[in-house]
Amino acid sequence: MPDILVYALHYEGAINKNSLGAVSEGARLADQLGGKAHAILVGEGVPDDLAASLGAYGASRVLVAEGPEGLAQPVVDAMAQAIAAGGYSYALFGGGLLGFEIGAGLAARLSAGVAMEVTGVRVEGGKLIAERPILGDSAISEIEFRSEVGIVIGRLNAFETKQTGAGAAPVEHLSFELSEHAKRAKMVSRGEQRGADVDIEGADILVAGGRGLGKAEAFELCENLAKAFGNNAAVAATRAVVDAGWYPYAAQIGQTGKTVAPKLYLAAGISGAIQHKVGMQASENIVAINKDANAPIFEFSDLGIVGDLHKIMPKLIDAVKAKRES
Amino acid sequence: MKICVLVKEVPDAAVEKRIDSSTGRMDRSGEKNLNPYDTHAIEAAMQIREGGSVPVDEIVAVTMGPESAVRALHKAVSLGADRSVHLTDPLLAGSDVAATGYALAETLKREQPDLVLLGQQSDDGECYTIGAVVAEHLGMPSLTQVIKMDVTDGSLRCERQAEYGYDTVEVSTPAVISVGDAINEPRYPSLKAIMGAKKKPLQTLSVADLGIDANRVGGEHSAAHWLSVKAPPQKAAGVMIEDEDTAETVEKIIAWLDERKLL
Numbered sequence: 001m002p003d004i005l006v007y008a009l010h011y012e013g014a015i016n017k018n019s020l021g022a023v024s025e026g027a028r029l030a031d032q033l034g035g036k037a038h039a040i041l042v043g044e045g046v047p048d049d050l051a052a053s054l055g056a057y058g059a060s061r062v063l064v065a066e067g068p069e070g071l072a073q074p075v076v077d078a079m080a081q082a083i084a085a086g087g088y089s090y091a092l093f094g095g096g097l098l099g100f101e102i103g104a105g106l107a108a109r110l111s112a113g114v115a116m117e118v119t120g121v122r123v124e125g126g127k128l129i130a131e132r133p134i135l136g137d138s139a140i141s142e143i144e145f146r147s148e149v150g151i152v153i154g155r156l157n158a159f160e161t162k163q164t165g166a167g168a169a170p171v172e173h174l175s176f177e178l179s180e181h182a183k184r185a186k187m188v189s190r191g192e193q194r195g196a197d198v199d200i201e202g203a204d205i206l207v208a209g210g211r212g213l214g215k216a217e218a219f220e221l222c223e224n225l226a227k228a229f230g231n232n233a234a235v236a237a238t239r240a241v242v243d244a245g246w247y248p249y250a251a252q253i254g255q256t257g258k259t260v261a262p263k264l265y266l267a268a269g270i271s272g273a274i275q276h277k278v279g280m281q282a283s284e285n286i287v288a289i290n291k292d293a294n295a296p297i298f299e300f301s302d303l304g305i306v307g308d309l310h311k312i313m314p315k316l317i318d319a320v321k322a323k324r325e326s
Numbered sequence: 327m328k329i330c331v332l333v334k335e336v337p338d339a340a341v342e343k344r345i346d347s348s349t350g351r352m353d354r355s356g357e358k359n360l361n362p363y364d365t366h367a368i369e370a371a372m373q374i375r376e377g378g379s380v381p382v383d384e385i386v387a388v389t390m391g392p393e394s395a396v397r398a399l400h401k402a403v404s405l406g407a408d409r410s411v412h413l414t415d416p417l418l419a420g421s422d423v424a425a426t427g428y429a430l431a432e433t434l435k436r437e438q439p440d441l442v443l444l445g446q447q448s449d450d451g452e453c454y455t456i457g458a459v460v461a462e463h464l465g466m467p468s469l470t471q472v473i474k475m476d477v478t479d480g481s482l483r484c485e486r487q488a489e490y491g492y493d494t495v496e497v498s499t500p501a502v503i504s505v506g507d508a509i510n511e512p513r514y515p516s517l518k519a520i521m522g523a524k525k526k527p528l529q530t531l532s533v534a535d536l537g538i539d540a541n542r543v544g545g546e547h548s549a550a551h552w553l554s555v556k557a558p559p560q561k562a563a564g565v566m567i568e569d570e571d572t573a574e575t576v577e578k579i580i581a582w583l584d585e586r587k588l589l
């Protein structure tokens with residue numbers, strides 16, 4: 001039975017968008033393999049209608065397990081139990097942080113092969129082949145699984161969300177045993193929003209700042225440039241500067257932040273790490289200012305400026321203002 | 327408390343990383359260094375020791391890798407580890423994440439640490455996941471990407487950014503924690519520490535020494551098998567400007583933006 005079990009992350013009554021992509025992808029692949037795609041949700045009092053809604057994305061059955069939310073190891077327990085009972089050939093995860101932790105833990109539990117950061121999956125000879133970019137996306141490796149179960153962890157936004165399913169899926173409640181070590185981690189508080197609540201998703205132009213700004217105060221450069229561009233512009237940030245407390249989490253782009261696709265994304269002092277790239281690579285125009293000519297961001301910029309942002313930005317702000325006023 | 331820090335030798339970031347087309351594996355020749363992300367894990371261990379909220383008996387650096395990986399261990403010791411353990415064996419070559427995690431867990435079982443610390447990612451492998459694999463084999467709770475850790479006797483209060491914002495999680499020890507690079511600013515080793523590093527105890531172990539199942543490690547036994555490596559789809563190269571005369575640079579940027587009606 002080449003069936004696929006897809007993990008669906010949910011939070012505050014909604015399924016994660018990347019999980020919807022993973023369920024859609026699971027359904028597409030299961031169809032080609034001649035099997036079924038089932039989804040699994042783990043949480044406290046998951047509503048049946050939320051679970052059933054995954055049917056629209058192609059899940060032919062949804063398993064719901066009662067367990068702590070936001071931690072990986074309880075999900076490993078639940079999925080291992082589901083796989084032991086259901087005989088799945090593959091486990092599939094969308095991008096994100098928990099998917100990595102769960103997929104890796106499950107690989108250890110099942111002695112299974114795991115491929116992470118996967119950007120594409122295809123069926124060949126009745127098996128899945130995963131494509132994984134390596135070495136800063138300069139090459140793509142193709143991976144097959146030699147274990148009973150293969151584990152595929154997608155890259156953020158790699159899988160397209162598609163409503164191909166027949167509507168509500170049957171929901172089945174799964175009971176499972178928490179392992180001793182899973183009981184030793186407790187969520188104290190989840191989803192704390194650090195910093196102001198800024199809205200960046202509607203912006204046509206984003207001026208994004210990274211660690212290259214040097215200090216929190218230098219975000220003023222990004223704000224002034226955004227202001228010069230006018231009402232449709234806002235300021236975004238990398239995780240490095242959000243973790244440092246320089247800018248609010250609500251403005252963070254990337255794997256554990258927002259995904260955006262503005263008309264213009266201007267990155268100042270940002271190296272272009274994969275986890276940042278996945279949240280902004282669909283932008284129509286990407287402009288980068290970085291003093292390091294070898295910065296990875298130049299590999300995917302439409303216009304790259306090698307130089308010191310502290311010299312360039314002030315003049316650029318004035319020039320944008322002057323141009324827009326003329 | 328006994329802390330084990332997992333460290334890895336990686337190609338220097340300044341050196342181009344390549345795939346060896348004859349083996350399909352990563353070409354790990356050339357200049358090597360301690361994975362920069364691991365220096366944050368060592369620093370975190372040092373800060374627990376110096377913080378004094380719990381006594382730290384020992385900090386042990388552990389690696390799995392070829393002979394040359396001793397240099398990463400020396401660097402780890404110069405940054406504060408008391409001694410190091412080197413798992414090295416031709417049987418391990420080409421191990422995937424799951425096999426590497428299994429072998430490292432077997433090595434750690436002998437040490438019986440109260441806390442295992444790792445870096446957030448290896449500069450070459452970029453799997454972000456060794457910690458979760460190791461933890462599962464050791465039967466310990468684990469978290470990745472931790473950027474704040476308060477240690478009290480028998481428990482850790484950890485903060486990290488996940489999909490929906492910052493989470494605070496309480497974990498009881500023994501535990502496996504991989505730290506994010508925002509957790510601290512690693513110190514530089516003193517000249518004295520660099521000189522003394524080679525004199526600190528270093529234990530070299532093989533697969534047989536540890537009773538590692540040879541059928542579960544190495545490229546041939548890895549369940550995730552690399553079939554091939556190909557080039558990514560070519561994207562048209564962007565326009566590059568070298569900033570020499572800033573007024574001129576800005577003029578060019580404005581012209582570029584204007585052409586695309588972005589102003």
Ligand SMILES: Cc1cc2nc3c(=O)[nH]c(=O)nc-3n(C[C@H](O)[C@H](O)[C@H](O)COP(=O)(O)OP(=O)(O)OC[C@H]3O[C@@H](n4cnc5c(N)ncnc54)[C@H](O)[C@@H]3O)c2cc1C
Nearest residue numbers: 210211212238239240254255256269270271275276291309
């Ligand atoms: C699981 C996981 C999830 C993650 N999630 C995210 C995420 O959601 N979003 C995210 O952004 N990151 C995320 N990261 C972190 C990511 O890997 C990078 O560490 C981060 O994006 C780097 O931020 P940065 O570009 O600001 O800093 P750096 O990588 O330090 O880059 C700073 C850049 O500024 C340049 N610079 C310095 N001074 C100047 C100057 N004067 N003028 C011009 N340029 C200058 C430097 O050359 C350098 O390229 C995640 C990592 C992991 C492992």
Ligand SMILES: Nc1ncnc2c1ncn2[C@@H]1O[C@H](COP(=O)(O)O)[C@@H](O)[C@H]1O
Nearest residue numbers: 332390444445447448451453454455456
């Ligand atoms: N061969 C290895 N030996 C010891 N530690 C390792 C090894 N590979 C990875 N690690 C640790 O695991 C972390 C994450 O690596 P990775 O999962 O490869 O991105 C690294 O920062 C190291 O702390």
